Amino acid sequence: QVQLVESGGGLVQAGGSLRLSCAASGRTLSRYAMAWFRQAPGKEREFAAAFNRNGGRTYYADSVKGRFTISRDNAKNTVYLQMNSLKPEDTAVYYCAADSSPNWGPASPTYRYDYWGQGTQVTVSS
Numbered sequence: 001q002v003q004l005v006e007s008g009g010g011l012v013q014a015g016g017s018l019r020l021s022c023a024a025s026g027r028t029l030s031r032y033a034m035a036w037f038r039q040a041p042g043k044e045r046e047f048a049a050a051f052n053r054n055g056g057r058t059y060y061a062d063s064v065k066g067r068f069t070i071s072r073d074n075a076k077n078t079v080y081l082q083m084n085s086l087k088p089e090d091t092a093v094y095y096c097a098a099d100s101s102p103n104w105g106p107a108s109p110t111y112r113y114d115y116w117g118q119g120t121q122v123t124v125s126s
Contacts, residue, residue: 002026002115004096009120012086016124020081022096022117029072030055033104034079035113036070038092038122045095049081050106059106064090086124093119 008020020036035050049070050059058070069082079096097113104112 002029002032002098004098004115004117006094006096006117006120009094009122011123011125014086014088014124014126016086017082017084018086018122020083020094020096020120020122022079022081024077024079024098028074029077029079029098030074032098032100032114033108034070034072035097035099035106036068036079036081037095037097037110038090039095039119040089040092043092045110047106048094051079053100053102053104083122086122088124088126091122091124093121095119 003025005023008018012018033053036048037045038048039045048061048064049068055072067085072079096117098115099113
């Protein structure tokens with residue numbers, strides 16, 4: 001069992017930055033592909049960024065590429081999402097998720113993920 005807890009969300013002006021954290025307990029995150037998703041009001045949850053299982057590759061949605069950076073600290077069992085040049089359209093609840101499947105890919109549907117955090121709200125004002 002893995003527990004994921006996100007933090008770091010908040011209100012920021014357009015052009016600003018935030019760093020989200022996803023702290024895990026229960027098992028080491030190095031066993032999982034780790035992803036950040038986001039869900040805006042009235043919209044489906046969408047993929048934002050991810051690591052593959054061994055952490056050797058990163059993946060980004062086109063909408064965040066060049067602005068967001070996913071990273072991990074294995075010693076702290078924590079995954080981060082650095083978000084720069086934020087836009088009002090980045091406003092959403094951000095979730096981290098863990099997937100243990102050897103067949104994971106960045107297009108894996110949300111129902112394939114084993115664990116989810118509770119989410120953290122990010123609001124970008126114009």
